[in-house]
């Protein structure tokens with residue numbers, strides 16, 4: 078039995094993820110694993126038909142495909158994303174049709190589920206027989222229980238391959254929107270001195286996107302600044318080298334235009350719009366490269382306090398996973414999501430109204446400095462990063478550690494001494510049955526007492 082492993086780490090063989098695949102290789106000698114470093118070699122795969130053809134031939138001749146990759150910004154890295162785009166662009170999808178597929182990720186388990194949903198959807202779009210996903214934490218291989226779990230996953234996958242078990246399809250095919258957008262009815266919105274920047278990847282590729290972007294740009298008075306990523310000198314994707322962890326200095330510094338662009342344009346704007354077209358189940362790999370390269374900021378909210386909106390062409394409203402990724406990303410930046418406008422709406426007038434609303438609310442919210450309260454994404458994400466940076470990731474991410482200390486982000490609950498004392502007393506007292514009865518009786522009233530005090534306050 079042959080398994081084609083599509084390695085999605087830009088580090089190639091020297092990758093944490095690949096060690097998990099080698100574990101499976103060792104445990105199941107009856108299966109032959111053939112490795113393809115598609116993320117590392119993306120530049121040659123893009124240019125060299127022969128090299129790309131060899132990967133596709135490897136997939137064709139395999140009995141199954143294993144998508145094995147590290148998490149990069151809630152999904153796959155830009156290089157892997159580009160490989161997936163190439164499959165469709167170069168007409169290689171038939172090689173994948175009907176093949177059993179599984180997904181294996183390594184990460185610190187921040188939005189591993191959205192990355193796996195993405196690969197599941199790509200497999201469904203390729204008409205593969207998707208078996209399932211396995212999420213390994215970076216250090217799981219060191220734990221006996223986790224090794225046993227991974228072995229079971231491997232066993233079940235091999236069984237499914239042998240028996241040709243049909244997959245349960247999780248994603249319907251996407252339907253491209255048919256609306257031809259006609260910009261109309263601009264009501265000028267005074268920018269009130271706010272810096273407004275629209276970043277698009279490439280407007281030449283999509284006329285609806287261009288018209289929506291230009292409509293939004295012209296809605297502001299003065300018009301918003303527009304920059305296209307295709308005009309920025311970006312030499313390549315994030316290499317995952319972690320060089321930036323110490324001082325927030327990227328290995329590309331001084332070698333391309335990305336960092337200057339990010340620091341001088343993106344970080345200094347008040348209102349930011351991300352504009353792009355759907356490519357498979359996300360934006361383009363160029364947009365993904367933009368997000369990955371921002372890793373030089375570490376796990377800190379580099380875009381804190383900004384308003385961020387999205388202008389998207391394509392079947393946006395059919396991809397809940399993509400919306401979740403973007404919503405969580407904005408929250409993690411401590412920015413405010415002003416909205417998503419896509420041409421996946423009923424008609425042009427709905428799109429015009431949505432763009433108008435997004436423009437005016439972005440300025441109104443920016444003037445007030447309004448940032449929506451964090452939801453589960455940010456609350457849970459902050460705790461996960463807090464613990465990871467304080468713990469075993471501190472050596473690698475020393476710049477994050479300094480930032481977290483300076484900004485009070487090490488808010489461990491064991492530091493709440495007052496509550497630890499109150500809890501100690503109340504837990505002991507409520508072991509006594511009549512105290513517990515009285516406690517339960519008074520609980521509702523006691524719960525709103527502090528609010529009553531807050532209501533009396535004027536600010």
Ligand SMILES: Cc1cc2nc3c(=O)[nH]c(=O)nc-3n(C[C@H](O)[C@H](O)[C@H](O)COP(=O)(O)O)c2cc1C
Pocket residue numbers: 086087088091092093094095146147148149150151152183184185186187188189215315317318369372
């Ligand atoms: C640019 C970048 C982005 C990352 N994004 C995430 C993420 O969104 N969620 C997560 O849990 N881990 C994230 N990680 C951590 C990696 O997924 C993790 O270290 C992985 O095990 C690396 O695997 P590799 O050595 O095979 O490349 C990120 C790492 C890098 C370099």
